[in-house]
Amino acid sequence: MPHDPVPHLVIVGGGFAGLWATRALAKARLRITLIDRRNHHLFQPLLYQVATAGLSSPDIAAPLRHILRRQRNVDVRLGEVTAIDKQQREVVLGDGTRVGYDLLMVASGATHAYFGHDEWAGDAPGLKTLDDALLLRRKLLLAFERAEAENDPEKKAAWLSFAVVGAGPTGVELAGTLAEIARHTLRNEFRHIDPASARVRLVEAGLRVLSSFPERLSQKAREQLERLGVEVLTGTPVNDINAFGFQLGDVHVPARTVVWAAGVAASPLARTLDVPLDRAGRVQVQPDLTVPGHPEIFVAGDLAALLQDNGRPVPGVAPAAKQMGAYVAQVIRARLDGASPPAPFRYNDQGNLATIGRMAAIVHMGKLQLSGVLAWWFWLAAHVFFLIGFRNRLVVLLNWGVAYWSYQRSARIILGNPYDDRKPDPR
Amino acid sequence: MPHDPVPHLVIVGGGFAGLWATRALAKARLRITLIDRRNHHLFQPLLYQVATAGLSSPDIAAPLRHILRRQRNVDVRLGEVTAIDKQQREVVLGDGTRVGYDLLMVASGATHAYFGHDEWAGDAPGLKTLDDALLLRRKLLLAFERAEAENDPEKKAAWLSFAVVGAGPTGVELAGTLAEIARHTLRNEFRHIDPASARVRLVEAGLRVLSSFPERLSQKAREQLERLGVEVLTGTPVNDINAFGFQLGDVHVPARTVVWAAGVAASPLARTLDVPLDRAGRVQVQPDLTVPGHPEIFVAGDLAALLQDNGRPVPGVAPAAKQMGAYVAQVIRARLDGASPPAPFRYNDQGNLATIGRMAAIVHMGKLQLSGVLAWWFWLAAHVFFLIGFRNRLVVLLNWGVAYWSYQRSARIILGNPYDDRKPDPR
Numbered sequence: 001m002p003h004d005p006v007p008h009l010v011i012v013g014g015g016f017a018g019l020w021a022t023r024a025l026a027k028a029r030l031r032i033t034l035i036d037r038r039n040h041h042l043f044q045p046l047l048y049q050v051a052t053a054g055l056s057s058p059d060i061a062a063p064l065r066h067i068l069r070r071q072r073n074v075d076v077r078l079g080e081v082t083a084i085d086k087q088q089r090e091v092v093l094g095d096g097t098r099v100g101y102d103l104l105m106v107a108s109g110a111t112h113a114y115f116g117h118d119e120w121a122g123d124a125p126g127l128k129t130l131d132d133a134l135l136l137r138r139k140l141l142l143a144f145e146r147a148e149a150e151n152d153p154e155k156k157a158a159w160l161s162f163a164v165v166g167a168g169p170t171g172v173e174l175a176g177t178l179a180e181i182a183r184h185t186l187r188n189e190f191r192h193i194d195p196a197s198a199r200v201r202l203v204e205a206g207l208r209v210l211s212s213f214p215e216r217l218s219q220k221a222r223e224q225l226e227r228l229g230v231e232v233l234t235g236t237p238v239n240d241i242n243a244f245g246f247q248l249g250d251v252h253v254p255a256r257t258v259v260w261a262a263g264v265a266a267s268p269l270a271r272t273l274d275v276p277l278d279r280a281g282r283v284q285v286q287p288d289l290t291v292p293g294h295p296e297i298f299v300a301g302d303l304a305a306l307l308q309d310n311g312r313p314v315p316g317v318a319p320a321a322k323q324m325g326a327y328v329a330q331v332i333r334a335r336l337d338g339a340s341p342p343a344p345f346r347y348n349d350q351g352n353l354a355t356i357g358r359m360a361a362i363v364h365m366g367k368l369q370l371s372g373v374l375a376w377w378f379w380l381a382a383h384v385f386f387l388i389g390f391r392n393r394l395v396v397l398l399n400w401g402v403a404y405w406s407y408q409r410s411a412r413i414i415l416g417n418p419y420d421d422r423k424p425d426p427r
Numbered sequence: 428m429p430h431d432p433v434p435h436l437v438i439v440g441g442g443f444a445g446l447w448a449t450r451a452l453a454k455a456r457l458r459i460t461l462i463d464r465r466n467h468h469l470f471q472p473l474l475y476q477v478a479t480a481g482l483s484s485p486d487i488a489a490p491l492r493h494i495l496r497r498q499r500n501v502d503v504r505l506g507e508v509t510a511i512d513k514q515q516r517e518v519v520l521g522d523g524t525r526v527g528y529d530l531l532m533v534a535s536g537a538t539h540a541y542f543g544h545d546e547w548a549g550d551a552p553g554l555k556t557l558d559d560a561l562l563l564r565r566k567l568l569l570a571f572e573r574a575e576a577e578n579d580p581e582k583k584a585a586w587l588s589f590a591v592v593g594a595g596p597t598g599v600e601l602a603g604t605l606a607e608i609a610r611h612t613l614r615n616e617f618r619h620i621d622p623a624s625a626r627v628r629l630v631e632a633g634l635r636v637l638s639s640f641p642e643r644l645s646q647k648a649r650e651q652l653e654r655l656g657v658e659v660l661t662g663t664p665v666n667d668i669n670a671f672g673f674q675l676g677d678v679h680v681p682a683r684t685v686v687w688a689a690g691v692a693a694s695p696l697a698r699t700l701d702v703p704l705d706r707a708g709r710v711q712v713q714p715d716l717t718v719p720g721h722p723e724i725f726v727a728g729d730l731a732a733l734l735q736d737n738g739r740p741v742p743g744v745a746p747a748a749k750q751m752g753a754y755v756a757q758v759i760r761a762r763l764d765g766a767s768p769p770a771p772f773r774y775n776d777q778g779n780l781a782t783i784g785r786m787a788a789i790v791h792m793g794k795l796q797l798s799g800v801l802a803w804w805f806w807l808a809a810h811v812f813f814l815i816g817f818r819n820r821l822v823v824l825l826n827w828g829v830a831y832w833s834y835q836r837s838a839r840i841i842l843g844n845p846y847d848d849r850k851p852d853p854r
Contacts, residue, residue, distance in 0.1 A: 039568065039841045056483035058838040065616040066839065075618045078572045131842055141466065145505045189492040191502045395822060395837075410822075411485040412493065414466045415558055 010101035017107035017301030020325030037080040050133035110302040113265030161255040166262030167204035176357030179229040205237035220371035224360040287344030300324035437528040444534035444728030447752030464507040477560035537729040540692030551687040585681040593689030594631035603784030606656040611834040632664035647798035651787040714771030727751035
């Protein structure tokens with residue numbers, strides 16, 4: 001709409017990048033259309049808590065419409081953008097509808113990747129959406145039920161064998177929490193198995209866990225994991241996964257529950273932009289987060305590949321996405337005002353936190369390196385503080401308080417037909 | 428196992444009847460196997476709150492294993508009982524396994540019934556399980572999204588047209604809450620529709636709403652519904668339902684969302700007992716809740732059909748199921764002790780409550796008849812009090828407190844693929 005007096009900004013994705021940009025443009029003379037294929041913004045850092053039955057889905061998600069209800073220049077639209085037509089300046093939705101734009105921000109994030117082994121997806125689900133989390137929850141809880149009902153000792157042991165592939169933050173959180181569930185949460189609840197006898201393996205191809213942290217903290221994390229009961233295997237790439245276990249070199253390890261936390265790839269939407277991508281499929285953006293030759297198209301969040309001054313990539317974490325979102329808003333505001341463009345984007349690294357389990361975490365902020373109980377309290381405070389919405393924070397705190405004192409997890413509800421293990425999309 | 432020194436009681440169903448019987452037998456010299464096809468006990472009276480996004484699933488459900496973890500004479504088993512073999516004294520599970528019993532209690536409850544119109548099930552889902560509730564939630568929330576995206580005014584109106592068929596307690600709760608969502612919760616959140624323009628119809632074949640209450644209270648309920656914005660149609664049987672609306676006599680009423688709250692039928696398991704059933708498929712039990720000719724088989728809860736002294740049937744409500752469960756336990760204890768059997772079961776009617784919506788309810792207890800605000804507070808206190816588990820009560824109260832002051836509903840999260848409206852079993 002070139003003659004529209006108010007420019008139209010389309011933002012694809014209501015994650016941290018898209019939502020932060022939208023909010024920062026509340027007073028801009030713009031029409032904004034925010035398109036997301038879900039009706040909610042998701043606080044992804046706590047997704048593992050939904051997967052491990054500690055929190056309910058609504059505890060970590062809020063409807064985008066609700067968050068933005070008072071921002072009158074925004075039209076929230078539920079829809080899946082499947083392609084971008086740079087020539088026509090239009091995005092194409094799944095139902096064929098086209099939405100024109102003057103300015104475009106693509107922030108559709110990342111998904112999990114199996115490095116050419118998509119056939120593993122059915123047996124080793126990953127964790128990116130609420131649906132993924134509920135599928136995982138169901139799989140974990142059902143494994144204990146199957147073990148309880150099984151008479152054959154070998155098969156019983158396979159149901160009580162869990163593996164998490166990939167020792168990044170998500171893998172570490174999942175493995176630590178799984179060990180806690182087996183050792184504490186389920187205590188006394190079964191009559192034919194001892195849940196504490198479950199084996200939880202964390203399998204990593206690289207040489208250490210949480211490799212984005214300094215080596216000393218990686219070591220601390222490993223020790224904390226082992227104290228929680230996790231068997232940590234490093235330098236051990238997985239060569240095959242099926243419904244009954246996984247393969248390490250020549251050794252087959254029986255495990256009826258394998259979780260994939262090893263790789264992410266950019267949203268496939270990036271490919272339709274027809275611009276240079278990195279190996280993970282992310283868009284190699286200019287220093288102002290636009291794409292080469294198209295100053296009207298911005299890419300931000302996990303979808304954007306950019307190097308910091310120190311030569312390391314901007315990490316795919318929530319603070320980076322928020323900063324990129326706010327930066328895009330700043331560039332757009334400068335253009336609308338006819339002001340000179342802001343300095344190139346710089347990631348302000350405020351530190352790195354990872355939680356491991358009950359009272360176990362590591363923190364790296366500049367020269368500060370913490371591990372153990374203190375790090376855990378730090379992590380908890382930061383995460384509850386950043387949760388969107390007053391109600392959610394209270395409920396999450398309450399759930400955690402009760403969970404902490406009782407070792408209980410309140411969301412241990414198996415939804416869907418429990419006899420259908422391999423349903424393609426159970427929630 | 429006739430030579431087993433400790434008799435084996437199998438209880439089918441962990442609802443109010445089954446769970447109350449199990450708990451009342453904590454000290455009995457019995458082996459109990461409690462079989463349920465879900466891993467959780469469900470507080471069904473608040474199920475409509477999950478369907479209308481006010482509560483999360485785990486708020487109203489607790490794992491059976493967890494509830495019973497300290498009761499050492501119980502073995503909780505996840506499984507679906509598909510048949511009962513009275514001759515062999517065995518129950519048959521879905522996977523073919525057989526479990527022998529000395530004593531059997533069948534309490535597998537009820538499901539919704541379409542009175543010979545099972546083809547309506549896809550277009551007019553009912554509400555009995557958590558999966559049903561999440562499907563309904565999704566359908567309701569998506570209807571507003573579809574209306575927002577629709578350009579054709581007639582189609583838009585059809586998406587904003589909701590109908591609840593059946594004005595019993597569930598139908599009334601759903602209609603009242605739906606009207607509240609449309610008029611208050613979604614206010615300001617859409618740009619192309621006014622949610623308050625949505626029409627919510629409550630369609631009842633009988634002559635009044637909540638017909639189990641005295642006529643004066645039915646009238647009060649109707650007035651409260653109308654004040655909340657519900658159009659109440661009584662004496663209007665529905666003759667057809669499809670994806671686009673429903674048929675009243677010769678009139679087709681467009682409505683993309685139709686909810687079925689009109690009928691229940693007993694669990695099909697009753698048929699495999701090969702004993703006399705009533706028209707709804709319930710087992711006509713003896714005064715001691717056993718089945719004719721089989722003193723070792725008890726039937727309780729919604730599955731049991733029994734007349735009170737006043738000639739009216741024992742209603743299918745939670746208090747009746749709990750009382751039946753406790754009574755079965757009493758009969759069994761008397762037998763184990765060699766004592767004389769207790770007097771025949773008598774339903775102790777402690778009153779009848781129904782909620783309608785925000786600050787609207789009716790209460791009937793003996794000579795006491797309340798409606799409006801006072802009745803609503805009464806209803807709230809009773810329901811929160813009876814919710815199982817300390818944590819749930821707190822969280823539910825907190826959610827309701829916030830919902831009350833803000834008109835917000837915290838669980839407005841659409842799970843699953845939003846583009847797949849007619850998925851058979853979405854959650």
